[in-house]
Amino acid sequence: MCPPPFKLPDTPCRTRFAPSPTGYLHLGSLRTALFNYLFAKATGGQFILRIEDTDQTRLVADAEERLYQDLEWLGLSWDEGPDKNGPYGPYRQSERLPLYKEHSDKLIREEKAYRCFCTPESLEAHRTAAEASGQPTIYPGTCSHVPLAESDARAQSGEKYAVRFKSSEKPIMIRDVVYNRFQKKEAEEDFIIMKRDGFPTYHFANVVDDRHMKITHVIRGAEWLISTPKHVELYNAFGWEPPQFVHLGLLVDANRQKLSKRDNSANMEFYKKGHVLPSALLNFAVLLGWRAPQTPKGDVMTLQDMADNFSLKFSKGDIIVSLSKLPFLQDKHLDELLTTPSSPLIHSHLLTPLRTALATFSSAQLPLPPKDRLIGPSPPASPLLTDPSYLPLVRRLLLSAKLDTSDPARRFADAVPALMYFFWPVPEAVLEGQLRGGQLAPVAPAERAMHLASAVEVLRSRLAALDGETAWTVAGLQRVIEEVRGDREYREVMGVGEGEDGLKQVYLPLRWALFAMNQGSPMAVAMEVLGKEETLRRLGVAKHVAETVEAAVARPEGKEKVEGQDAA
Incomplete structure (x- = not known):
């Protein structure tokens, strides 16, 4: 009898997190990185960071550096990546162009792909005409019958071209750990694998890199499920065994609309500015579509707890993101943090924002008439901000102001009225x-x-x-x-x-x-x-x-x- 597909393998696995530096880390990509990290750690394998920067027109200047900072802040360390030596580098796709050219040339020689000399203008004209007549807008195969010798000659003469893969005439079935069998209703069109600028498309580079980096499991969002038949066709064309695919349910809002990167709940800066602890944010993210087989009380887990209990048993379907559980998790992780008062997180996530909130409160009081002020001039610094033995009291006082999930930073501002006479004498x-x-x-x-x-x-x-x-x-x-x-x-x-x-x-x-x-x-x-x-x-x-x-x-x-x- 076969083991359930979500059971952990007995051998070490290699996973990868492969973001594009066209934007910043958000809740969805954080969850993807976390699940890949946990699966690698749970199996004693390796977690690889790969930068997929083939879309050169949309790169954001500081996105890659911010990505490193965010992952380090979260504590998700990678075993191989652009900044670390590894046996399968380089780990930035723009530095791997010769490898993609070599593999696309191989497919051309084997007549599993062909050069497409159609100009962008001619392709756009075809799409416009097809839409007007109600016909499918797929590529009509104009260059699919160009003889290889003619294609070679035109390429050598400097004529610009893309490379298209010859897709199967019938849709193929793929297997996924979460969604089981998946098959599109129609066959793929002859899709582009190398663009006219010499860069590979996402689909092609993704497959070539996963193969050469020996990735065993591809864990990613369900929005990529519809593209997976393309990837499996490429694996088949090269005679390669595909990795196991694990597609995660989409994160959606209360209206079941895909979570926008512009939503506060999707934005990493929202959590950072709200002084949400990295451990609490990871705990929150891991529960978006996954539960530990032996669920700890209240789902409170450290990163090590997650790895120790990890499996591939994910929820199937969309995952509604609600921040209602975040305050509970934040408080539990803050309790744990207070057992190590020397931690720098005590200052960055507790004392520093409290000092800022006190200063803001004081500034708001000064313009008021003296009879209306709740506080007077500030006395010497309170031991609440300097003596670690009083940290549990600070924690208790902060609990008097519940964490506002629409703006976690408000907790400190809301707590000041309960704290003010520790810092100022009563008028x-x-x-x-x-x-x-x-x-x-x-x-x-x-x-x-x-x-x-x-x-x-x-x-x-x-x-x-x-x-x-x-x-x-x-x-x-x-x-x-x-x-x-x-x-x-x-x-x-x-x-x-x-x-x-x-x-x-x-x-x-x-x-x-x-x-x-x-x-x-x-x-x-x-x-x-x-x-x-x-x-x-x-x-x-x-x-x-x-x-x-x-x-x-x-x-x-x-x-x-x-x-x-x-x-x-």
């Missing part, structure tokens, strides 16, 4: 507005201010008593919180009833005084990050605000405003 106007606006305990303003002033003073004095650098730790700060929670006098001031644990009544004044109620991480951790000096300073400011509001609200109408005490 007094903000504290006063919350106290007057009923955002705290549901009691009258004067009573609320009195309670808060007393509570803040108790907390400030207890925290000030923590002595030495080692005391200002999460454990030491948590002990103070527990002690205050159990303090009978404090419980009476804050109105803690019988049976209540009182923890909320400790956290509320701390959150208000230190973060204007804008902080959801553990309070002991947050105070450790702020440091003793800044924590006590903020508590002093908050006490002053509470006393000022208490005096202003409680005074009889017509009396002058009672000045609050200085910050303790």
Whole structure:
């Protein structure tokens, strides 16, 4: 019994990624490169990078260099390529022209191909006339009967020509790992294999190179399935065994239209500018038409996990690209990254974009009237940006702003409001507005201010008593919180009833005084990050605000405003 076609071979395989430098890497070509890479690694074989630059009129100047940079950024290293020595080079098609000429001449001599001296103008006139009369626009075979001797003489005299392959009169059947058998309804026309400029067509160079580079499996997008009969005919003409063909379902949008290179979701720069981790992007791409036989929980995989679980069992048919799973994968890979805080990716994908978002937020606040500003001048750098031990807290705070799949870079901008008082002191106007606006305990303003002033003073004095650098730790700060929670006098001031644990009544004044109620991480951790000096300073400011509001609200109408005490 034959093994299933998607089962991995027992021998090393050679695959290739063969992009054209007429544009930049996009999601579809990334997926093709990834699957070729994984298959080679899974079988202990080689992954080859070949540059197919035969379309000289459409080359983009920096496309090849950008391709190398993108593949390296993703971690998809190649075993052979234009920049590496290999036994089957050169690996740039424009440097292999003599090889294509040699093989096209061989087909001409064997009368399996012929020179076509038809001018572009005459071919266009034929197409126009055929369209007008409702006839097929295929090549009419004008030069197919030119005797070889006459053809040689005309070529030697300098007459320009292309080379056409003599196709079979009947359509041929090809086999594909994903689509099984495929056959077009009509036979191929005599298609061009060498152009008038001496360069090969994609179809011809592709076949010659795959043969000479000993490619065992051709893994590419399903848009090439319709061209595969041409390729198999060429293999047959040379007497070569074709490689195994594996065609991947097309990537389409929600409307089932082929994903355009102009779509954000197809554009590599979209993911890079959004600070999506390379590992998360690879994980996202590998799930576009493939699942591991032993699927890890949530489909979260490293590149090595993918290679260890790889097979050729791909989905048949179009693949709808939805970015909805990307935030989940990004967060999981970020968690893994935080286990190695020395990684440069921590800076490029976490700290640097966070600094940029903070600077942008600050710039937007400065033009506002002072009473409307949420922040003041920036204090010294927060340890959140310098101390690796706080990276998990940065991560947790970022999670408060969900990744926007339409613009992943927005995560950092959206997270700043939850982070701002780690980096800027709380303006007094903000504290006063919350106290007057009923955002705290549901009691009258004067009573609320009195309670808060007393509570803040108790907390400030207890925290000030923590002595030495080692005391200002999460454990030491948590002990103070527990002690205050159990303090009978404090419980009476804050109105803690019988049976209540009182923890909320400790956290509320701390959150208000230190973060204007804008902080959801553990309070002991947050105070450790702020440091003793800044924590006590903020508590002093908050006490002053509470006393000022208490005096202003409680005074009889017509009396002058009672000045609050200085910050303790």
